[in-house]
Every structure is written in C-alpha cells, then in structure tokens.
C-alpha cells in the first residue's frame with residue numbers, strides 16, 4: 001500500500017514545443033495539506049489538470065492512492081474532488097439546489113446536500129440564490145459540490161484568489177477541518193508563501209515547471225528562517241559592532257541591517273547594545289522572506 005495520495009514520477013508535459021512540466025516527482029502523503037507553491041505561470045494548474053486526467057501525461061507516471069491513472073481512470077476520478085478555476089455553479093439556483101442537483105446527477109441521496117451545506121458553513125445561506133453569494137461563499141459552495149461524492153482527495157487550484165481576509169480564513173479553516181476531522185488529503189496551489197505556511201503540513205515549490213523543494217512545513221521553515229531587520233543611523237559602524245558581538249549579517253542596505261531572528265529577548269539585547277554605543281535605532285522588526293528570496297536561497301543551497 002502506498003503512503004502517498006498522489007505520486008508522480010519524473011512527469012513531463014509540453015504545450016506544443018514549450019516544456020511546461022519538467023521531470024516533476026510529487027509525493028503527497030495521505031492525510032496531508034500539501035501546499036503546491038509557485039509564481040504565476042509556474043505550471044501548477046497544468047499539473048493539477050494532469051492529476052485530474054484532463055491533460056494526458058505519458059503512461060505510468062501518475063499514481064493516485066498507488067494506482068496508475070491512465071489504466072484506472074474511472075475508479076480513480078471517483079476518489080478525487082476538485083476546484084479548478086471558477087466553481088461550476090448555477091447562479092439562478094440556491095446553494096442547496098445546486099447541491100441537490102449534483103446529488104441527483106451522481107445518484108446520491110438528496111439529504112447529502114444539507115450535510116455539505118453544514119460542512120462548508122453555508123446552512124444559513126442554503127436558500128439564497130447563489131448568484132447573490134460573496135466570492136468566498138461561492139468558493140465554499142464549489143468545495144461542497146466537489147465533496148458530494150465523498151472523495152478522499154481534494155485538489156484546490158488557488159481557492160483563496162480574490163477573497164477578502166475573512167473569506168481566506170474561512171477556506172483555511174475548512175481545509176484544516178477536512179483533513180483533521182474528515183480524513184481528506186488536500187493539494188492546494190498558491191503563489192503566496194505566507195498563505196501556504198499557515199495551513200500546509202507539506203510543501204512542494206515549483207518554478208518554471210521544475211520542483212525546487214519538497215518536504216514538510218518544518219523543513220521549509222528551517223530554510224525560511226525569519227530575519228530581524230534593524231533600521232539604524234550609521235549602518236557601517238553598527239555592522240562592525242553587531243559582527244563583533246558574534247551575529248551574522250544576512251543583508252545590508254543604506255539604512256537597514258538584517259540578522260537572523262532568534263527571539264524577542266535577543267532582539268532587545270541587540271537594540272540595547274546599539275543604543276549604549278551611541279547608535280540611533282529607528283525600528284526593529286521581524287521579517288519573513290518572500291517567495292522570490294526563498295527561491296534564491298533554495299537555488300544557493302542546491
């Protein structure tokens with residue numbers, strides 16, 4: 001039995017002559033929230049479409065719950081729910097009617113609609129026309145529709161795109177609930193590192209169709225250590241003192257010095273010795289790297 005909900009082995013995919021996915025070996029553990037992270041155009045949607053067999057990959061390259069996709073298409077697709085691009089919702093129907101419609105199509109009892117409404121937090125809006133739903137509610141209805149057939153694996157392509165902060169939090173909490181309480185595995189794509197860091201248990205980082213990093217969120221955090229950014233009047237002098245005190249300087253600009261962030265107490269110590277030595281510190285803040293800087297680090301490490 002495979003421990004992976006998804007495994008791809010050296011997957012390649014071209015659109016015409018353009019190589020979009022290059023030697024991609026994903027390993028998505030069962031029960032994980034796998035954050036599939038990469039900038040726009042990296043190949044995330046293309047990969048998700050291959051996983052859904054909407055785009056054809058060479059045989060023997062994609063395994064879902066241990067089974068090769070091309071030779072077990074129907075059985076495998078029954079185990080996958082997905083939200084790619086816009087959810088397929090009938091705006092003139094209520095959320096509940098949309099769900100009942102899906103139940104009828106799949107030959108599932110209608111009471112499942114109420115269960116799904118409760119699961120995605122739409123019970124109170126069950127009878128409202130779905131065209132009147134907010135974007136976040138539409139996304140949650142889309143996820144509810146994807147879950148009607150009780151799939152064990154959910155593929156979500158940038159589900160928080162365009163949502164307001166509340167909508168983002170609701171999707172985040174829903175993903176956590178689905179994996180912790182309902183035994184689902186979720187692959188969720190995003191171009192935002194901070195978003196993935198909040199929910200994912202595992203991460204795959206893709207750029208130009210290539211996997212740059214794959215591991216647990218803890219392994220990613222080891223790579224993506226926070227920095228303490230110090231804004232100070234005399235960067236040259238302060239840098240010498242900071243180094244004499246045994247700190248590594250990661251980056252330096254005309255007005256700011258960055259050192260690895262250790263703790264608030266440690267930040268206070270640095271602040272105190274700079275002031276005691278006559279420097280003016282105008283700000284001290286903890287910073288995280290963005291995706292671009294993380295790419296640079298990963299490339300250097302490799």
Ligand SMILES: Nc1ncnc2c1ncn2[C@@H]1O[C@H](COP(=O)(O)OP(=O)(O)OP(=O)(O)O)[C@@H](O)[C@H]1O
Nearest residue numbers: 015020038039040041042043044045046047158191
């Ligand atoms: N049907 C298509 N025909 C030709 N090229 C395509 C097609 N669909 C996507 N591409 C190209 O494939 C590359 C990867 O696109 P893809 O949509 O998979 O990226 P992505 O990581 O999901 O980015 P985004 O977040 O912008 O959707 C892009 O260069 C895109 O222009």
